[in-house]
Amino acid sequence: xxxxxxxxxxxxxxxxxxxxxxxxxxxxxxxxxxxxxxxxxxxxxxxxxxxxxxxxxxxxxxxxxxxxxxxxxxxxxxxxxxxxxxxxxxxxxxxxxxxxxxxxxxxxxxxxx
Amino acid sequence: xxxxxxxxxxxxxxxxxxxxxxxxxxxxxxxxxxxxxxxxxxxxxxxxxxxxxxxxxxxxxxxxxxxxxxxxxxxxxxxxxxxxxxxxxxxxxxxxxxxxxxxxxxxxxxxxxx
Numbered sequence: 001x002x003x004x005x006x007x008x009x010x011x012x013x014x015x016x017x018x019x020x021x022x023x024x025x026x027x028x029x030x031x032x033x034x035x036x037x038x039x040x041x042x043x044x045x046x047x048x049x050x051x052x053x054x055x056x057x058x059x060x061x062x063x064x065x066x067x068x069x070x071x072x073x074x075x076x077x078x079x080x081x082x083x084x085x086x087x088x089x090x091x092x093x094x095x096x097x098x099x100x101x102x103x104x105x106x107x108x109x110x111x112x113x
Numbered sequence: 114x115x116x117x118x119x120x121x122x123x124x125x126x127x128x129x130x131x132x133x134x135x136x137x138x139x140x141x142x143x144x145x146x147x148x149x150x151x152x153x154x155x156x157x158x159x160x161x162x163x164x165x166x167x168x169x170x171x172x173x174x175x176x177x178x179x180x181x182x183x184x185x186x187x188x189x190x191x192x193x194x195x196x197x198x199x200x201x202x203x204x205x206x207x208x209x210x211x212x213x214x215x216x217x218x219x220x221x222x223x224x225x226x227x
Binding site (some may be wrong): 001013030032034038042043044045046051074087089098099101105106108 | 156161214219
């Protein structure tokens, strides 16, 4: 099955700086890579996703890059703000896996003013 | 206008008891999921149903039994609760069971087994 590793486990950044979270996956048949944000005590919510036929996707201050050869993908947050503080999860799904999401272990991001 | 709702929000119970968590979605989605989030925040899928049919059944103790009376509801029954069952349980739904669909999570049920 798929295995997703996520680094770092915690990330502290100054407001206005950039944050980068990296994930690697094991199965080259994975074809969809979403990122979820979970604020303290709340539900996970999708913030951005990328399909395996795309190398990069951007949505305002967040972007995701995918390197299929190396089997890794990254989340980039620019101009961080205190409301970006949360746990971020990467995930991967295999083709024909009924939408089964394999999550990384999560990254606690703390943005200090 | 809650999209995915769960009840109860908190559940505190003794070891050995049996309890149920209910989930409902009003998004018209075909597929629903149960996830367990442990104390280290790790999210792991347990089950998935598509149109009332079980399609994902991960390695979970058979004390856990999902039930889907219709495609808008997915309940989770847990028998003989153990200390290690303490976690937050999230229900989620998606339009279909294919890879590219966003999953919408419910607010979670925090289960504490004493």
